[in-house]
Amino acid sequence: AQSVTQLDSQVPVFEEAPVELRCNYSSSVSVYLFWYVQYPNQGLQLLLKYLSGSTLVESINGFEAEFNKSQTSFHLRKPSVHISDTAEYFCAVSTSGTYKYIFGTGTRLKVLA
Amino acid sequence: GAVVSQHPSRVICKSGTSVKIECRSLDFQATTMFWYRQFPKQSLMLMATSNEGSKATYEQGVEKDKFLINHASLTLSTLTVTSAHPEDSSFYICSARVTGLAVEQYFGPGTRLTVT
Numbered sequence: 001a002q003s004v005t006q007l008d009s010q011v012p013v014f015e016e017a018p019v020e021l022r023c024n025y026s027s028s029v030s031v032y033l034f035w036y037v038q039y040p041n042q043g044l045q046l047l048l049k050y051l052s053g054s055t056l057v058e059s060i061n062g063f064e065a066e067f068n069k070s071q072t073s074f075h076l077r078k079p080s081v082h083i084s085d086t087a088e089y090f091c092a093v094s095t096s097g098t099y100k101y102i103f104g105t106g107t108r109l110k111v112l113a
Numbered sequence: 114g115a116v117v118s119q120h121p122s123r124v125i126c127k128s129g130t131s132v133k134i135e136c137r138s139l140d141f142q143a144t145t146m147f148w149y150r151q152f153p154k155q156s157l158m159l160m161a162t163s164n165e166g167s168k169a170t171y172e173q174g175v176e177k178d179k180f181l182i183n184h185a186s187l188t189l190s191t192l193t194v195t196s197a198h199p200e201d202s203s204f205y206i207c208s209a210r211v212t213g214l215a216v217e218q219y220f221g222p223g224t225r226l227t228v229t
Contacts, residue, residue: 032216032217034217036220041204041223042222042223043117043119043206043220043223044157044206044208044220046219046220049217090156090157098162099210099218100147100159100162101147101159101218103156103157104156105156106155
């Protein structure tokens with residue numbers, strides 16, 4: 001069975017500082033990995049995904065994540081955060097065949113002025 | 114592209130009544146849709162997988178007679194909460210997967226259900 005761990009429930013960071021949100025997974029088969037962002041009272045928006053190929057994936061708004069198979073991690077990073085990045089971030093894992101997601105518990109990123 | 118809508122966004126109903134939530138893929142066909150439930154400040158819990166033209170597959174612990182799912186077309190899935198009780202109050206979110214080999218899911222904006 002797959003599982004996803006997001007160790008940090010909350011991450012406060014000052015504006016323009018770098019941030020890393022951690023995600024580790026457990027699976028006995030090949031996985032697909034995703035990061036989603038959720039703003040208050042809204043659904044989830046796909047931030048970036050790893051399906052295959054290059055282990056470093058980037059989003060259009062400056063976030064990036066690196067798939068590390070040996071460490072079973074898919075940490076999310078941004079070199080300089082903005083106030084508007086304040087939101088809940090969810091890491092998810094899926095496997096081929098079922099297409100079901102297993103979500104982590106989420107990390108609340110709070111960007112401080 | 115890949116927009117998913119939900120209706121209604123908020124609903125308040127009395128205990129014992131039923132409420133239907135619609136999930137639509139607006140610009141793509143979705144053979145598979147998923148229904149999630151999210152409690153305040155918690156993660157999403159998958160309730161069921163909805164496949165067009167067949168019965169939904171429910172996750173362990175989810176009452177299929179209470180949460181009726183119908184996926185009658187490639188763009189519409191509905192979740193009906195029957196005989197709702199206050200403990201059913203929650204944020205319900207649907208997602209859809211593009212028909213074919215696509216893996217990623219696109220999420221609707223969610224429906225806030227309050228049972229009084």
